[in-house]
Amino acid sequence: MAGADKIEVVLVRHGETGTYDHDAGLTDRGEHQAYTRGTALARALAGRDRIVLRHAPTERARETAEALRAGLTDASGPPVAGTPQPDPAFSNFLIRCGETITEPTGAHALYQKIEQADAAADWITDFTRYLERQRLGGDPVGYWLRQPLPSFEPPVAVVLRFGRAIGRLIARGDPTTATVVATHSGCLRAVVAAACGEDPGEPDNGETVNVVAAPGQSAAMVHYRNRADRWFLPRAMPPWFGGETRSSVTTADGR
Incomplete structure (x- = not known):
């Protein structure tokens, strides 16, 4: 090359x-x-x-x-x-999950431990939107590239x-x-x-x-x-x- x-x-x-x-x-x-x-x-x-x-x-x-x-x-x-x-x-x-800074799989592991009914953190909203694209077979990385997500490293x-x-x-x-x-x-x-x-x-x-x-x-x-x-x-x-x-x-x- x-x-x-x-x-x-x-x-x-x-x-x-x-x-x-x-x-x-x-x-x-x-x-x-x-x-x-x-x-x-x-x-x-x-x-x-x-x-x-x-x-x-x-x-x-x-x-x-x-x-x-x-x-x-x-x-x-x-x-x-x-x-x-x-x-x-x-x-x-990277993703800011409260006091923890981690990458998407680390965020997913934290996300799974949280009862959604009690979750009010800003990163939960951002990560839920990101995860929805993945669950629906879409392009979550493309969503990150296009959509401002305050808890995500831009x-x-x-x-x-x-x-x-x-x-x-x-x-x-x-x-x-x-x-x-x-x-x-x-x-x-x-x-x-x-x-x-x-x-x-x-x-x-x-x-x-x-x-x-x-x-x-x-x-x-x-x-x-x-x-x-x-x-x-x-x-x-x-x-x-x-x-x-x-x-x-x-x-x-x-x-």
Whole structure:
């Protein structure tokens, strides 16, 4: 995908999991999906000296990273440096459930413990709306991308979080090493939408998004399916995430 002088970060959606009611691991099919992706990456990343494996801090992402490693090793791909490590920068989108911050499966486990007749928390309303799309066979992640849900980490915050983490990897300027990250579909969709201007829909389990840039560049190329789009990597949080007061921000008319 990338030239020898380019930094490459490969985002991989986790393999199939048995349930989203709690943080479960992969099914046999999910392990096979991730393993097969690992063998494919062995060919795609053959020019690299080594691969660093990272994963979102969920069980399905961890098991995906382990299966990716097995596929890379069995296919004689570039050696994996150490064991796959969790990286909170590549977490799934988060939900504020009262005093607890967790991702959707953690929120679902908390939700199941609550008697709905007694539930008055704001996050319950948000999560009920999200869950309804899932129960009806709809697109709950697409709903999150389109609908403001105050208890949910917004898509733009996920894009900023991923972009800054990828920017740090690129700034290190080591084109001999590729980084492969097992993460989640909503994050992949948000990143691709930021690059191309529209939601691409749900990626398959094990599908990849490749982010490629030269050291020192402010823009990367995002490769997904049959398209490539330029993405300006965020370097700092915008003021509306920084807590500045209105008086510290100048509006378009100078007020």
